[in-house]
Amino acid sequence: VRLREAAGLLREAPRRSAAWRAAFGTRDGTAATSGRARLTDEAFLRRLERLALALQRPPTAGLTGDHRSRRKTDAPEFADYRTYTPGDDFRRIDWKAYGRLGTLYYRLGEAQDDLALHLLVDTSQSMDWGVPNKLEYARQLAAALGYLSLARLDAVAAGALYPDAAPLPLLRGKTRAGRLFAYLDALPTSAPAPLLESVRTYRRGATRGVAVLLTDGFFPDEHAAGLGELLQAGFQPVLLHLLSPQELDPDLDGDLELVDRESGETIPASLTPETLARYQERLRAWCGELERYCAARRIPYVRLSTAIPLEEAVLGELRRRRLVA
Amino acid sequence: MTLEYPGALWWLLLVPVILLLYILRTQRRRIPVASVRLWRGLEEELEARRNWRPPRPSWLLALQLAFVVAGALALAGPRLLRPAEGNHLVLVLDASASMGATDGAPSGEGSRFAEAQRQARERLARLGSGDHATVIRAGAEARALALAAPQAVARAAVDGATVGEAPGDLRTALLLAGAAAEAPAGSAQVVVLSDGAYPAPALPGELTAPVEYVPIGTRDANVAVTALALRRPPNGGPVAGFARVANFGSARTEVPARLLADGLPLENRRLDLGSGASEELTFTLPPGTRAVALQLDAADLLAADNRAEARAPGTSDRVISLVAAQPDALARALRALPGVRVTTAAPDDYASAALAPLVVFDSYLPRLLPAADVIVVNPPAGGALDVVGEARNLGVQGYDQASPLLDAVDPAALQFGRLVQLRAPSWATPVVWTTGGPAILEGVADGRRVVILAFDPRASNFPRLRAFPLLLANALDRLGWGEREGAVPAGQPVRLPPNVAGQVVEGPAGAQSVPPGAVAYADTERAGRYTVRGAGSAAAASPSAPGASGRGSDTNPVLAEFRVGLLAPAESDVRPRVQAPLAAAAAPGGMPAEPFALAGLFLVGALALSTTEWWWWSKGN
Numbered sequence: 001v002r003l004r005e006a007a008g009l010l011r012e013a014p015r016r017s018a019a020w021r022a023a024f025g026t027r028d029g030t031a032a033t034s035g036r037a038r039l040t041d042e043a044f045l046r047r048l049e050r051l052a053l054a055l056q057r058p059p060t061a062g063l064t065g066d067h068r069s070r071r072k073t074d075a076p077e078f079a080d081y082r083t084y085t086p087g088d089d090f091r092r093i094d095w096k097a098y099g100r101l102g103t104l105y106y107r108l109g110e111a112q113d114d115l116a117l118h119l120l121v122d123t124s125q126s127m128d129w130g131v132p133n134k135l136e137y138a139r140q141l142a143a144a145l146g147y148l149s150l151a152r153l154d155a156v157a158a159g160a161l162y163p164d165a166a167p168l169p170l171l172r173g174k175t176r177a178g179r180l181f182a183y184l185d186a187l188p189t190s191a192p193a194p195l196l197e198s199v200r201t202y203r204r205g206a207t208r209g210v211a212v213l214l215t216d217g218f219f220p221d222e223h224a225a226g227l228g229e230l231l232q233a234g235f236q237p238v239l240l241h242l243l244s245p246q247e248l249d250p251d252l253d254g255d256l257e258l259v260d261r262e263s264g265e266t267i268p269a270s271l272t273p274e275t276l277a278r279y280q281e282r283l284r285a286w287c288g289e290l291e292r293y294c295a296a297r298r299i300p301y302v303r304l305s306t307a308i309p310l311e312e313a314v315l316g317e318l319r320r321r322r323l324v325a
Numbered sequence: 326m327t328l329e330y331p332g333a334l335w336w337l338l339l340v341p342v343i344l345l346l347y348i349l350r351t352q353r354r355r356i357p358v359a360s361v362r363l364w365r366g367l368e369e370e371l372e373a374r375r376n377w378r379p380p381r382p383s384w385l386l387a388l389q390l391a392f393v394v395a396g397a398l399a400l401a402g403p404r405l406l407r408p409a410e411g412n413h414l415v416l417v418l419d420a421s422a423s424m425g426a427t428d429g430a431p432s433g434e435g436s437r438f439a440e441a442q443r444q445a446r447e448r449l450a451r452l453g454s455g456d457h458a459t460v461i462r463a464g465a466e467a468r469a470l471a472l473a474a475p476q477a478v479a480r481a482a483v484d485g486a487t488v489g490e491a492p493g494d495l496r497t498a499l500l501l502a503g504a505a506a507e508a509p510a511g512s513a514q515v516v517v518l519s520d521g522a523y524p525a526p527a528l529p530g531e532l533t534a535p536v537e538y539v540p541i542g543t544r545d546a547n548v549a550v551t552a553l554a555l556r557r558p559p560n561g562g563p564v565a566g567f568a569r570v571a572n573f574g575s576a577r578t579e580v581p582a583r584l585l586a587d588g589l590p591l592e593n594r595r596l597d598l599g600s601g602a603s604e605e606l607t608f609t610l611p612p613g614t615r616a617v618a619l620q621l622d623a624a625d626l627l628a629a630d631n632r633a634e635a636r637a638p639g640t641s642d643r644v645i646s647l648v649a650a651q652p653d654a655l656a657r658a659l660r661a662l663p664g665v666r667v668t669t670a671a672p673d674d675y676a677s678a679a680l681a682p683l684v685v686f687d688s689y690l691p692r693l694l695p696a697a698d699v700i701v702v703n704p705p706a707g708g709a710l711d712v713v714g715e716a717r718n719l720g721v722q723g724y725d726q727a728s729p730l731l732d733a734v735d736p737a738a739l740q741f742g743r744l745v746q747l748r749a750p751s752w753a754t755p756v757v758w759t760t761g762g763p764a765i766l767e768g769v770a771d772g773r774r775v776v777i778l779a780f781d782p783r784a785s786n787f788p789r790l791r792a793f794p795l796l797l798a799n800a801l802d803r804l805g806w807g808e809r810e811g812a813v814p815a816g817q818p819v820r821l822p823p824n825v826a827g828q829v830v831e832g833p834a835g836a837q838s839v840p841p842g843a844v845a846y847a848d849t850e851r852a853g854r855y856t857v858r859g860a861g862s863a864a865a866a867s868p869s870a871p872g873a874s875g876r877g878s879d880t881n882p883v884l885a886e887f888r889v890g891l892l893a894p895a896e897s898d899v900r901p902r903v904q905a906p907l908a909a910a911a912a913p914g915g916m917p918a919e920p921f922a923l924a925g926l927f928l929v930g931a932l933a934l935s936t937t938e939w940w941w942w943s944k945g946n
Contacts, residue, residue, distance in 0.1 A: 126359040126360050127359075129357070129358070129359040130359065218360040244359070247358075247359060252356065254354070255353045255354075256353055256355075256356045257353040257355045258356055258357075258358050258361050258364050259355055259356065259357045259358065259361075260358065260360055260361040261358065261359055262359075262360065266355070266361075267364055267365055269367065275367050278367050279363060279364065279367060286363065
């Protein structure tokens with residue numbers, strides 16, 4: 001390889017595979033892929049409609065919703081049926097109906113809490129990187145979670161982890177999914193901003209609820225302050241830690257100059273298997289630190305590789321981690 | 326293992342170059358990453374920013390270095406020397422004149438060469454059926470009589486060898502022996518059978534086989550004529566002679582010396598020579614003497630050096646044919662030279678004129694040159710030379726200082742009023758040239774020597790300069806073969822007269838044909854009288870029948886005559902040398918072996934390494 005480099009890297013450019021260019025972009029650092037995928041798979045949408053967030057929700061004010069509440073209520077004992085979903089109180093299953101029809105029906109009657117779901121997407125430049133692109137992945141994942149919540153008549157709001165970003169107010173009903181998608185699509189790439197400042201700006205005037213943070217975790221400040229702010233404000237944070245395959249297992253070699261997408265800082269690096277092993281150790285330690293922090297505060301934490309197809313991430317990984325049911 | 330082309334090992338310099346490329350850091354590629362937070366401080370900052378680093382273990386590096394080494398070795402042509410089976414006896418028979426001394430056997434009978442042959446036969450008799458032998462005759466010209474041949478063939482070669490009467494070329498013989506010893510014919514042993522009567526030969530390198538020197542000869546009594554020279558005084562007086570007689574024996578001796586002029590006794594002397602002493606004789610030849618001989622009636626070991634003959638100079642004038650319309654000026658200049666007789670002919674009579682061996686054409690040139698050496702002066706257009714024009718009033722631009730034509734001539738003062746511009750023939754070499762083209766050229770065209778004066782002497786200052794007669798004299802020396810004066814040392818080549826149609830040289834060993842165009846005759850190993858005749862006598866004499874003397878071909882006139890004598894003090898000094906003079910040059914070497922070429926294996930290895938390296942690199946990218 002050194003001989004080829006000494007020869008002026010003549011053969012380098014044509015030999016760089018499409019995957020390489022897609023992963024690390026061109027020499028000016030712009031991403032090679034810019035298309036934004038939408039939720040166009042009808043079967044996937046139908047499957048999303050059968051899911052629900054299975055989270056410990058903080059109480060919301062006033063509205064009645066589709067989720068069990070820890071509050072006592074004076075509501076009629078029976079109001080309606082709906083199909084049983086995992087996580088429902090099996091004591092409310094109508095066994096007589098099951099005996100007649102063979103289907104589990106859940107009796108609605110007691111007071112149901114409304115769930116306000118806040119989808120906070122990290123739009124910093126570090127997210128606009130990798131193959132698949134982390135920001136695109138975050139948009140699609142947020143759209144999927146928002147759609148399944150809207151299908152459950154939950155209130156869904158969205159925003160960017162950037163102080164100046166205009167949030168999307170609470171929406172209800174499946175028919176508003178298009179607006180959510182449009183908002184997510186229109187989120188621009190922003191400069192890096194401290195998590196604490198972004199959270200503090202967003203929570204002002206926002207209804208308490210579940211705040212799902214879709215981020216790669218590269219904040220200028222400590223993540224603890226931002227997450228603590230959400231907890232202190234009565235939100236239930238959920239941290240979806242998105243990392244690209246190129247971050248999880250870099251395929252780099254030789255003498256390089258690594259350029260930070262956000263700050264422009266450059267670091268000379270001579271990458272060898274030993275150097276890459278040290279990087280992996282540091283990555284594991286960093287992720288482990290995030291995970292331990294979240295576990296200590298009962299904050300759901302899921303690390304996702306953008307290499308995992310979206311459907312598998314929602315229907316597989318998030319279900320396994322009991323975030324959806 | 327030996328290398329056929331050791332110079333190819335310079336390619337190994339690529340090894341440090343490749344290492345340098347791995348040590349030096351080239352321009353770093355800029356790779357954007359989401360964040361450098363996790364990359365920061367992975368290695369020492371100073372080390373990372375250095376422009377060099379110690380090479381790291383790498384399969385690519387190892388493959389590239391192995392490829393370079395294998396490629397360089399393949400180009401160097403390695404050969405594995407495998408010991409060959411059997412024995413290879415390399416016999417060097419000294420066939421120089423001193424080996425004709427008659428003290429070969431310990432009993433003092435037979436020649437030294439016969440004793441060498443006897444010992445060679447003994448050596449050959451010891452060989453087995455699978456052994457080989459090479460026989461090299463170190464005469465005036467070293468020659469292999471049998472090369473890695475079976476015992477019977479080698480014995481026949483030894484039996485057929487004869488001793489010469491000239492100094493031997495032992496250096497070339499040893500080189501041949503060295504080359505023969507490297508032949509894959511078995512374990513080689515070089516045996517030199519010689520009396521050591523030669524200067525120590527200087528070999529370019531050591532022989533690869535052990536060398537054994539077998540001294541031949543037991544006594545040293547020998548008296549010899551070591552010099553014989555004749556000279557015509559400048560004032561045209563009688564020819565003066567000079568001879569030297571030396572005693573190389575360890576005992577004082579008294580030798581009768583007879584001086585013969587054209588075979589008739591001229592003077593008898595009795596020489597008393599002490600051990601290692603020599604005596605010089607001077608004498609004057611009667612007018613008209615053609616040849617002189619000095620005969621020593623000595624009962625010594627070597628007879629070949631007891632007689633020397635020499636051709637007397639100026640026994641007849643050198644005849645030159647001058648073909649010119651106005652021959653007066655040039656004829657006068659030629660006749661001014663000593664020993665030159667000029668016959669003139671007009672251009673119109675050229676076809677019927679009887680020409681001498683040297684023809685001068687002045688302002689005339691036929692379309693075909695005659696079968697003679699030629700001097701062309703002021704050549705006109707339409708002749709044998711391609712004249713393209715003329716130039717006027719030119720000076721000399723340059724000249725070949727080493728040319729014998731310009732011996733004692735300073736051409737810088739020459740001024741050419743009219744220069745004939747020629748398209749120089751391919752066989753001609755310019756000797757003096759001007760800005761308008763060559764003025765004097767010389768060369769050999771189809772066996773005839775030609776000198777061209779491409780200018781009109783009458784339109785130049787040449788006739789008024791002292792250089793003019795000197796140049797003509799030099800040209801005659803170069804061309805006018807005429808008579809070979811004095812004695813020719815045995816083994817030395819002799820220049821032949823113009824040889825357009827082939828010639829026959831008759832000598833003591835018989836007649837030998839010389840092909841057309843040959844300018845010299847080298848087979849002068851035998852002492853005596855040699856005559857050169859035209860090719861017409863070739864029918865009666867051929868190289869295959871040396872005994873068929875050209876005596877019967879006297880119908881062809883003798884073109885030239887020369888006398889060959891030993892005249893080699895080193896050969897006449899027949900004292901036996903027990904220590905080999907070649908010991909310093911020929912040291913015992915290693916065992917001869919059969920070479921097995923390894924270049925192909927290294928080449929295949931290099932290609933395999935190159936392919937692997939390429940595959941490895943492609944896999945990594």
